[in-house]
Amino acid sequence: MAFRQAAWIALYLVLVLTPQALLFLGEVPPGRDFWWNFSMALGFAGMAMMGVQFALTARIRPMTSPFGVDIIYLFHRYLAWIALALVAAHFGILWLWYEESLGPTINPFAADWELTAGRAALLLFGLAVVTSEWRKLLRLEYGLWRYLHVVLATLGFGAAVAHIIGIGYFTASPMNRTLWLLATLSWLVLLVWVRLVKPMRQTREPWRVVEVRPGRNDVWTIAIEPDGHAGLRRFLPGQFAWLTLRNSPFGLREHPFTIASAPESLPRLEFGIKELGDFTSRIGEVRPGDPAWIDAPYGVFSIDRQKAAEGIVGIVGGVGITPMLSMLRSLAARGDRRPVWLFYGNKGWEDVAYREELEALRARLDLHLIHILEDPPEGWKGETGFVTREVLERHLPPEPRPHLHCFLCGPTPMTAAAEQALLGMGIPARQIQTEIFELA
Numbered sequence: 533m534a535f536r537q538a539a540w541i542a543l544y545l546v547l548v549l550t551p552q553a554l555l556f557l558g559e560v561p562p563g564r565d566f567w568w569n570f571s572m573a574l575g576f577a578g579m580a581m582m583g584v585q586f587a588l589t590a591r592i593r594p595m596t597s598p599f600g601v602d603i604i605y606l607f608h609r610y611l612a613w614i615a616l617a618l619v620a621a622h623f624g625i626l627w628l629w630y631e632e633s634l635g636p637t638i639n640p641f642a643a644d645w646e647l648t649a650g651r652a653a654l655l656l657f658g659l660a661v662v663t664s665e666w667r668k669l670l671r672l673e674y675g676l677w678r679y680l681h682v683v684l685a686t687l688g689f690g691a692a693v694a695h696i697i698g699i700g701y702f703t704a705s706p707m708n709r710t711l712w713l714l715a716t717l718s719w720l721v722l723l724v725w726v727r728l729v730k731p732m733r734q735t736r737e738p739w740r741v742v743e744v745r746p747g748r749n750d751v752w753t754i755a756i757e758p759d760g761h762a763g764l765r766r767f768l769p770g771q772f773a774w775l776t777l778r779n780s781p782f783g784l785r786e787h788p789f790t791i792a793s794a795p796e797s798l799p800r801l802e803f804g805i806k807e808l809g810d811f812t813s814r815i816g817e818v819r820p821g822d823p824a825w826i827d828a829p830y831g832v833f834s835i836d837r838q839k840a841a842e843g844i845v846g847i848v849g850g851v852g853i854t855p856m857l858s859m860l861r862s863l864a865a866r867g868d869r870r871p872v873w874l875f876y877g878n879k880g881w882e883d884v885a886y887r888e889e890l891e892a893l894r895a896r897l898d899l900h901l902i903h904i905l906e907d908p909p910e911g912w913k914g915e916t917g918f919v920t921r922e923v924l925e926r927h928l929p930p931e932p933r934p935h936l937h938c939f940l941c942g943p944t945p946m947t948a949a950a951e952q953a954l955l956g957m958g959i960p961a962r963q964i965q966t967e968i969f970e971l972a
């Protein structure tokens with residue numbers, strides 16, 4: 533795993549650094565000093581990083597699987613800031629020390645088009661980063677933001693390519709020009725792949741909603757089955773799918789949801805979806821027979837990737853139960869009697885989604901089910917409050933413990949506190965895994 537991670541990071545560095553290395557190793561135009569060339573290097577580096585940003589969110593499975601999609605999205609988010617800073621520094625150096633190179637006016641109707649393209653690229657990249665970072669503050673609905681993000685990033689990249697070709701400073705030689713054209717072409721291929729080919733492949737493999745069932749805590753069970761094809765060949769318990777319901781897969785209206793069912797019940801897939809926002813608050817309007825499309829499976833949050841685990845610990849809150857539910861269902865279907873400790877936090881007893889099913893699973897598993905209620909009913913004898921080290925110590929086996937693997941999924945304050953508690957108990961960080969339900 534570490535090797536595959538290192539290999540992808542190395543490839544990233546190669547992709548980002550090669551264009552400028554080749555440009556600078558080639559013919560550097562004469563008569564320019566260090567700061568001028570440095571500014572150009574920053575511009576090319578920023579531009580190459582912006583190009584690779586598209587690949588990071590293209591959900592290329594061999595690339596996402598060593599890290600997890602959530603980590604890749606996190607990279608995407610932080611690298612965007614670095615790329616923007618590089619492009620801004622490229623402009624800033626020219627503005628401070630080579631103002632004449634920016635032309636006599638910024639008026640887009642009077643300035644040289646290639647300079648306007650450069651300024652437009654900087655503005656569009658800036659807007660793409662700012663509207664993403666402060667989306668909630670700007671009250672941008674997630675679906676609308678996604679459209680905006682794709683448009684800003686695509687236009688920004690197009691403007692930057694036009695700027696580089698139009699200026700022609702390092703792209704005059706046939707080799708450099710070919711290099712940039714190749715880079716632009718691969719970016720276009722990626723765009724067509726993600727926005728056209730992938731949705732097209734989804735439309736060829738439609739699914740159908742076969743069950744819609746309300747549950748506690750506003751969690752709806754939605755089950756789908758393949759419509760005229762074999763469906764998913766396999767997935768690991770705990771993995772997730774990008775699910776499109778009713779809308780076309782071209783519509784950028786897909787949402788990530790854990791596959792709450794077990795691989796053993798394929799081809800049927802079940803999701804536990806909590807009413808929350810724009811899309812999920814209308815989940816109860818979905819009807820059996822409605823069309824669905826999926827892009828799956830993704831994710832690394834699975835017992836099947838932890839073969840060494842002699843015992844499994846789940847620490848979950850609310851709808852964070854879904855990955856554990858998939859894993860428990862799968863363990864039961866396989867007759868796997870490894871001990872499982874499930875710490876399940878909820879507000880009240882009536883908020884405990886899948887309560888009866890979890891109770892029933894105890895008969896088929898070595899399952900220690902520990903409910904933790906913030907607001908317990910009268911006479912409650914179980915755990916109350918939040919997940920703390922004391923709660924964990926009370927239920928987990930004393931040292932020397934078997935090799936435990938811990939799966940954390942729920943509100944961030946809960947998973948952060950649980951992680952600290954587990955580390956404090958001497959469980960190594962590599963045995964603690966967190967699934968983040970919020971990608972952006």
Ligand SMILES: Cc1cc2nc3c(=O)[nH]c(=O)nc-3n(C[C@H](O)[C@H](O)[C@H](O)COP(=O)(O)OP(=O)(O)OC[C@H]3O[C@@H](n4cnc5c(N)ncnc54)[C@H](O)[C@@H]3O)c2cc1C
Pocket residue numbers: 673674675772785786787788789790791803804805806807808809810811812813831851854855968969970971972
């Ligand atoms: C790996 C993973 C597994 C998940 N599993 C489940 C699950 O089993 N059950 C469940 O109820 N929820 C799950 N979620 C959360 C679920 O995706 C969001 O709650 C849902 O997308 C919210 O959409 P909304 O429009 O109703 O809410 P909004 O209020 O519009 O959005 C709430 C937040 O959800 C996120 N979000 C919204 N739309 C998308 C989207 N299209 N793509 C990515 N993120 C989005 C954003 O961070 C947003 O701030 C999972 C999320 C991830 C990342």
